[in-house]
Amino acid sequence: MREVYVAGVGMTKFGRSEFKSQLELFGEAAMDAINESGLKPKDIQAMFLGNAQGAADEGITVGAQHACAEIGLGNIPAIRLEAACSSGTTAIINGFMWIASGFADIVLAAGTERNTASSTDNATRLMNTGPHHRYEGPTGITFPGVFGLVAHNYSHAYNIPMGELKEVMCKISQKHHHNATFNPRAQFRKELTREKYYESAMVADPLQLFDCCPMSDGSAAMVLCSKEAAQKLTDKPVQIIGIGQASAGGLITQKDYIRPIARETSAKMAYKMAGITPKDIDVIELHDCFTIAEIVAIEGLGIAEYGKGWETEAKEETALTGRIPVNPSGGLKAKGHPVGATGVAQGFEIVSQIRGNCESGRQLENVKIGLTDTMGGPLAAVGNIIYKRGW
Amino acid sequence: MREVYVAGVGMTKFGRSEFKSQLELFGEAAMDAINESGLKPKDIQAMFLGNAQGAADEGITVGAQHACAEIGLGNIPAIRLEAACSSGTTAIINGFMWIASGFADIVLAAGTERNTASSTDNATRLMNTGPHHRYEGPTGITFPGVFGLVAHNYSHAYNIPMGELKEVMCKISQKHHHNATFNPRAQFRKELTREKYYESAMVADPLQLFDCCPMSDGSAAMVLCSKEAAQKLTDKPVQIIGIGQASAGGLITQKDYIRPIARETSAKMAYKMAGITPKDIDVIELHDCFTIAEIVAIEGLGIAEYGKGWETEAKEETALTGRIPVNPSGGLKAKGHPVGATGVAQGFEIVSQIRGNCESGRQLENVKIGLTDTMGGPLAAVGNIIYKRGW
Numbered sequence: 001m002r003e004v005y006v007a008g009v010g011m012t013k014f015g016r017s018e019f020k021s022q023l024e025l026f027g028e029a030a031m032d033a034i035n036e037s038g039l040k041p042k043d044i045q046a047m048f049l050g051n052a053q054g055a056a057d058e059g060i061t062v063g064a065q066h067a068c069a070e071i072g073l074g075n076i077p078a079i080r081l082e083a084a085c086s087s088g089t090t091a092i093i094n095g096f097m098w099i100a101s102g103f104a105d106i107v108l109a110a111g112t113e114r115n116t117a118s119s120t121d122n123a124t125r126l127m128n129t130g131p132h133h134r135y136e137g138p139t140g141i142t143f144p145g146v147f148g149l150v151a152h153n154y155s156h157a158y159n160i161p162m163g164e165l166k167e168v169m170c171k172i173s174q175k176h177h178h179n180a181t182f183n184p185r186a187q188f189r190k191e192l193t194r195e196k197y198y199e200s201a202m203v204a205d206p207l208q209l210f211d212c213c214p215m216s217d218g219s220a221a222m223v224l225c226s227k228e229a230a231q232k233l234t235d236k237p238v239q240i241i242g243i244g245q246a247s248a249g250g251l252i253t254q255k256d257y258i259r260p261i262a263r264e265t266s267a268k269m270a271y272k273m274a275g276i277t278p279k280d281i282d283v284i285e286l287h288d289c290f291t292i293a294e295i296v297a298i299e300g301l302g303i304a305e306y307g308k309g310w311e312t313e314a315k316e317e318t319a320l321t322g323r324i325p326v327n328p329s330g331g332l333k334a335k336g337h338p339v340g341a342t343g344v345a346q347g348f349e350i351v352s353q354i355r356g357n358c359e360s361g362r363q364l365e366n367v368k369i370g371l372t373d374t375m376g377g378p379l380a381a382v383g384n385i386i387y388k389r390g391w
Numbered sequence: 392m393r394e395v396y397v398a399g400v401g402m403t404k405f406g407r408s409e410f411k412s413q414l415e416l417f418g419e420a421a422m423d424a425i426n427e428s429g430l431k432p433k434d435i436q437a438m439f440l441g442n443a444q445g446a447a448d449e450g451i452t453v454g455a456q457h458a459c460a461e462i463g464l465g466n467i468p469a470i471r472l473e474a475a476c477s478s479g480t481t482a483i484i485n486g487f488m489w490i491a492s493g494f495a496d497i498v499l500a501a502g503t504e505r506n507t508a509s510s511t512d513n514a515t516r517l518m519n520t521g522p523h524h525r526y527e528g529p530t531g532i533t534f535p536g537v538f539g540l541v542a543h544n545y546s547h548a549y550n551i552p553m554g555e556l557k558e559v560m561c562k563i564s565q566k567h568h569h570n571a572t573f574n575p576r577a578q579f580r581k582e583l584t585r586e587k588y589y590e591s592a593m594v595a596d597p598l599q600l601f602d603c604c605p606m607s608d609g610s611a612a613m614v615l616c617s618k619e620a621a622q623k624l625t626d627k628p629v630q631i632i633g634i635g636q637a638s639a640g641g642l643i644t645q646k647d648y649i650r651p652i653a654r655e656t657s658a659k660m661a662y663k664m665a666g667i668t669p670k671d672i673d674v675i676e677l678h679d680c681f682t683i684a685e686i687v688a689i690e691g692l693g694i695a696e697y698g699k700g701w702e703t704e705a706k707e708e709t710a711l712t713g714r715i716p717v718n719p720s721g722g723l724k725a726k727g728h729p730v731g732a733t734g735v736a737q738g739f740e741i742v743s744q745i746r747g748n749c750e751s752g753r754q755l756e757n758v759k760i761g762l763t764d765t766m767g768g769p770l771a772a773v774g775n776i777i778y779k780r781g782w
Contacts, residue, residue, distance in 0.1 A: 001493040021525065046636075056446050059528065061520040062475045062768030065653075069640020075656040077636035078772070079481045082471040084453045090470045094485050101492035102392040103634070129452040134412065137450065243494070245437075245468035249460020262456075265466040377453030381469070 001100045005230035006238040006387070007223040008036030009348040014336030015187040016116045017217035022051070022058055025219035026112040027070045029341075033108065033221035034071075038233055041071050044223070045104040047078040048095045050088035050111035051340040052376075054080070056126050057117040073108070084130055084376025085287065086245075087111060088220065088343030089383030093243055095224045106225045111341035115215035123215060130377040132250030144204035144212060146251065146378060147290040151206050154258045154292060158307040162206055168310045169291035170197045173210045173333055175319055176288065180330025182361030187216055187336030211291040216336030220344035222351070227391070236355040242371075242386030244270030251378045260379040263300035267373075270384040271302070276369065278302035281324065281386075283353050283364055285346035286373035288331040294318075297373060298326060301384075320362060328353065328362045343383060346372035354389045392491045396621035397629040397778070398614040399427030400739040405609035405727030406578040407507045413442065413449055413610070417503040418461045420610035420732075424499065425462075428614040429624055435614070436495040437468040439486045441478035441502035442731040443767075445471070447517050448508045464499070475521055475767025476678065477636075478502060479611065479734030480774030484634055486615045497616045502732035506606035514606060521768040523641030535595035535603060537642065537769060538681040542597050545649045545683060549698040553597055559701045560682035561588045564601045564724055566710055567679065571721025573752030578607055578727030602682040607727035611735035613742070618782070627746040633762075633777030635661030642769045651770040654691035658764075661775040662693070667760065669693035672715065672777075674744050674755055676737035677764035679722040685709075688764060689717060692775075711753060719744065719753045734774060737763035745780045 010032025012025050020028075026049070034041060049064040060066065064078035081090045088111030095109035118126060127142045151169070155162045173192055180186035192210060200209035230237055246265035248254055254261060271277060278301060286301065288294040295309040303324055304312040312318065318326035329335045329349040332342060350370035352358045372385045401423025403416050411419075417440070425432060440455040451457065455469035472481045479502030486500035509517060518533045542560070546553050564583055571577035583601060591600035621628055637656035639645055645652060662668060669692060677692065679685040686700040694715055695703040703709065709717035720726045720740040723733060741761035743749045763776045 023524075047638075052452065053446070055444070055517070055520055058524060059520045060524045061443065061473065061517070062771055064474065065638040065768055065771040066523055066640055068638050069644050075637045075639055075652055077484075078474070078638040079485070079636075080473040082452070082473060083455065083469070093468075094470070094488070097485070097488040097492050097494060100494065101488050103488060103491065126446070126452070129446055129450045132457055133414075133449060133451045245470075246466045247438075247456040247459050247469040248466055249457055253460050261466055377456055380453055380456040 002102055003227045004096045004099045004240045005225055005227055006351050007225045007230060007233045008033045009222050009351045010036060011185055011220040011345055011348045012218045013185045014216045014218035014338060017114055022054060022060065022112045022114040023067055023070045025114065025217060026067045026110055029219035029221040030071055030108060030110055033223050037223040039223065041073045043106055044073050044076060044108045046076050046098055046107045047073055048091040048107065048109045049080045050091035050343060051080050051113060052082055052084055052087045053113065053126055053339060058114055083381040085339055086343060086374040086376040086381040086383040087340040089374045089385060092222060092344060092347060092385060093245055093383060096240055096243060099224055099226055105229050106223065108221060108223055109344060110219060110221035111344040112219035113338035113340040114217045115338055116217050135252055136250050143289065144207055147292055148204035148207050150257045150296060151292040154295065157258060160310060165310060166206060168314050169211055170194055172291040172294050172313055173197055176327055176331040176333040179320060179328050179362055180334035182359055183330050183335060184359060186330040186334055187214060188334045207290055213289050213332035213337045216338045218336060218338035218341050220341045220348045222344055222347050237391050238351050238354050239388050240385060241388045242270035242274030244384035246382050248380045254379060257379060258296050259306060260300060262380060262382040263375060266382040266384045267301050270386050274386045280369055281371050282367045283328060283350065283370045284324065284326045284373065285329060285349050286326060287375040288327060288333050289337065294326065301373060325364055328364060343372065343374040347385065350387045354387060393493055394618045395487045395490045395631045396616055396618055397742050398616045398621060398624045399424045400613050400742045401427060402576055402611040402736055402739045403609045404576045405607045405729060408505055408608035413445060413451065413503045413505040414458050414461045416505065416608060416610035417458045417501055420612040421462055421499060421501055424612035424614050430614065432463045433465055434497055435464050435467060435499045437489055437498040438464055439482040439498065439500045440471045441482035441734060442471050442504060443473055443475055443478045444504065444517055444730060449505055474772040476730055477734055477765040477767040477772040477774040478731040480765045480776060483613060483735060483738060483776060484636055484774060487631055487634060490615055490617055496620050497614065499612060499614055500735060501610060501612035502735040503610035504729035504731040505608045506729055507608050526643055527641050534680065535598055538683055539595035539598050541648045541687060542683040545686065548649060551701060556701060557597060559705050560602055561585055563682040563685050563704055564588055567718055567722040567724040570711060570719050570753055571725035573750055574721050574726060575750060577721040577725055578605060579725045598681055604680050604723035604728045607729045609727060609729035609732050611732045611739045613735055613738050628782050629742050629745050630779050631776060632779045633661035633665030635775035637773050639771045645770060648770060649687050650697060651691060653771060653773040654766060657773040657775045658692050661777050665777045671760055672762050673758045674719060674741065674761045675715065675717045675764065676720060676740050677717060678766040679718060679724050680728065692764060716755055719755060734763065734765040738776065741778045745778060
């Protein structure tokens, strides 16, 4: 299997895009990544587009093909990939395979989404298509409900009073809002006070508004290439050394919502391929679609023991200045969550951290290895990628 | 790059599925493919699902993950791929890459769709999301309109009176209905008379009802594996020796609708990789979404010279008994067209032809090399795969 490197990354500001379509957002991020790589659009040999809801939100199908035309990529192979919130991660993974196989030398992996093109009603309806369409969707369950359950299960399983757990969830939300103040591409760049957190509307008990990430507009892109190509293109090499991907069925088929089997399986695969353990990771971008999701994620990724993740967060070990910074970008909570773009945006952050390209305030020191984590659908579609500095 | 083989194939009957969802249709096809391969679901290491309209038609997102759960594939990597009518082909292509790279040894590539879950209104609306959403969709153009244009352009460019061209288009439709009488999985299994063809409703001048393929329900699946695995699993080896994929933007960016650039680019790529010329092909399954589409396709694939495809068809050289049989299965026209399944269903036919597994009537003699061809969106997403008998 050939080694695969990142040549360059690009990303739009996340937030609300009133006038630009998801194709135009893609164009911005993609051109940034291509420019950072010192390439031209015609150098790209294949394109992989993570996009979860293009047809339903904006009435765009065949979106990967239209995206190629948007920036003059030429008549290259192009494919849209959908795995709910992991769509962007799977775009990188499949781009990786095309290079690893030797079929291509330079490809573009991107993600784009314009979630605010939907009304709240339509967005809620769309989100309800993620659980099993026959056995779960009709109950009316949506993702705040699922992660409300996760919070209650966590509190019950480990005997943590909900009041204490909520204090930690508040801290996590505050951390993300704080980190995002240093990220010009983040959607929400204001500090969050404890008062504002507790005063906010209840969404699905115990999740309040500031426990929930927004659904955003935005795009991110990454140029992947062979080692030979990378040696010509960059003196800040970043290699993809670990790939993990796993799935699960609907919620009714899963035993344990606080230890999602898809994440355990995926993370194990990625660590094994990379030949490392969680202790080797310097920085993580993970799927904090809700504050409680971060707690179960750091446990699933092996950063904290099961039942101890809340303590890790309480001790602020995942802060920018902590033992293992998690979501220096501001995470889904404050950076924003354009569904199909998120996995690639996480890659943007990790690659930028490794290369020392982040804005001051959130740039970490001496980052060698970083991990990304996305979880889509009913805890059902997880993807992990491990990036490493150097040849 | 490692060699990639087909272990087994499966396919449901195409047509209208009143009660089975697209996930259940997938389950049938997938289990047939896994059984034909002498494997169990737990042997599959990754799954690729071509599905164009799952979210819009049936309210299913994260469909690849739910599909895995449907037949107990376990917590494997699973991804839905969308490239309009080429979705199924891209599922095979990406499955190919995972094996070619050495990342996996045995994977499942499948396609599924339940197009009849949509009302005609909704289906028309959905199809209208294929052209460019900002510049073409608003004109109200749909695919019968696009291919009506193709027929007029063809008639004009090569100075063929429309009456003569229509006679050939009638023959093509009759050929597919004839071939399908031998295919128990085909949707329409009745001969078509010339009278019935000409009496049918006008859809988009000059295309009448019997120039148009149906939108169907159905699924097809293929187990792909490394050479090492294939040697243990089958004594009827079929290798994938050529992969082509290419794209184009909206219709307004394309110069020539009767020589679609995406097909020319894709076919060239596939022939080059396989190291063969069109003369080496024994059988073709191609994208006859409309009768005129077959004429331009055989030209784009190099089976007929440009401007001569209609004569090739007039002389019945693409019949079961002709020089180069095209669409022995009955094609999209009579076998049916469940959008995301079509590319895999074409693979089912070619592999079955090579292995001598087709029902009598349409089984061809001594098939060594077969080609598949799908074209999706506004002539924008083409995929070609070349299959070859033997090690």
